[in-house]
Amino acid sequence: MPVFGQDLSRSLSRKAAILGPGLIGGSLAMALRRGDAPWAVSLWTRRAESVPAVEAALPGCPVSTDLAAAVQGADVVVLCISPRAIEESGERLTSLISPSTPVTDAGSVKSRIVTSLEPVLGGRFIGAHPMAGSEQSGIAAARPDLFDGALCILTPTENSDAAALDAIRGMWSAAGCRLREMAPAAHDSAVARVSHLPHAAAAALVHAALGKDRSFASLAGSGFRDSTRIACGPENLWTEIFLDNRKEIAAGIADLQEHFEALKTAVLRGDRGAVEAFLRTARALRSEDSA
């Protein structure tokens, strides 16, 4: 009986053109190639020297530096390139793909990208932010299970095309993601707190912990290592994220500074009740998250 379903899904096999086969794009390609109904995947990379490594990591997937060749026949185009490159890609794509071909991306800040691309690509552009990654980057760090169970936030707007939204939902689901939809600005505000602010905090903590005496690193245990791991992420990408979402991130840092000020004051005063309440509330908020 399930034979029908399998045959049907195979007959619906689709093709994704993934631009930028780094950690995210490479992992997406690997994820879509898995399973009973693998997608066809073609890849575009800007640099000719990276073609051999991408071909080796993704056997059976054509890899090209020619954008026209990479997107030909694609049912979905996925922009896994830098935020600036995403914004600049619109005009060139419109000349290469059919007007109805859905386009999505994987950028961490959505308002700016959606505002840039909707006027150029129209309602078939559906912003996306898969909440998965690591402090590593590049095709060497890519893995097929990166998105399994990870949340992917889609940011459709009132201009979005329903068929394109369906196709983009299907593609990210096929990669293993759970889906959620939010307005671009609401996404940027929330993600500033739970994704961008942790990165800022990890980097600032490294400065404060090791900036004056690097030898303290030899005393660090798993707590320090876990809480600063994300500070090893690529600074060029994170600089773009911080600047693209600057108001929300600055507001988050300002909040954080107020909390540090309250804690510092309580510690210096020896105010046991205030210190304990600060830590208890944090533990309770954090524990609800993991529950």
Add this chain to the structure above:
Amino acid sequence: MPVFGQDLSRSLSRKAAILGPGLIGGSLAMALRRGDAPWAVSLWTRRAESVPAVEAALPGCPVSTDLAAAVQGADVVVLCISPRAIEESGERLTSLISPSTPVTDAGSVKSRIVTSLEPVLGGRFIGAHPMAGSEQSGIAAARPDLFDGALCILTPTENSDAAALDAIRGMWSAAGCRLREMAPAAHDSAVARVSHLPHAAAAALVHAALGKDRSFASLAGSGFRDSTRIACGPENLWTEIFLDNRKEIAAGIADLQEHFEALKTAVLRGDRGAVEAFLRTARALRSEDSA
């Protein structure tokens, strides 16, 4: 040939009395019971109701609420109790153990404990801080490999007894720790940066990320979870640590606030070079650590 060595080590089997079989004390007992030359271990717990769970976790180790019974015949006494209880234990111990029996502890702040206990216990008290743990607590979280490869900082002073220091070194080594020795004040200053400050930062980050809208937790990925995991630690213990090391922790928080201010200013100004340099330096400092 190794038979001689093994027999010799067996003949040197020693007995540790561990006061407070929680995560640290319970794991220490489990660690010492392993291997070819297991230590004898007796345990003291304040609460009668926790005896059955400790007995079940550590078969073959007598568990008592009677301090005199627990420390009888011990070659080493280990205080794995709260900082206040450590300080208060000295007078009672002197009446129960021989004047030469070495005593050590596992507290996270050393100046205050060493200053309290040396006058009472003399040079046989050797402060220790095993840099291992987790956000969990209690005997249920204890595990025999908690200390394997972890750094244990010993804080002997000019008053320390050489034989006691040797015995305490041997005990923490037998548990699996790497050893290092520092003066109590130098320990507190360094550990404030790489252990206590990360805890403060994790708690403050939870407040800033989730304090205004708890539903943001549903958007959090592995970066947020890793960087805030330690905020789930027991607040009563961490409050004592923060207050015992208040000057060093307050200085660390002040440094952290300055780094946040610099980052916030650079982000709001759109100063790409400054943001990227901030993140690059953090990544480089953190990467050296893990190298």
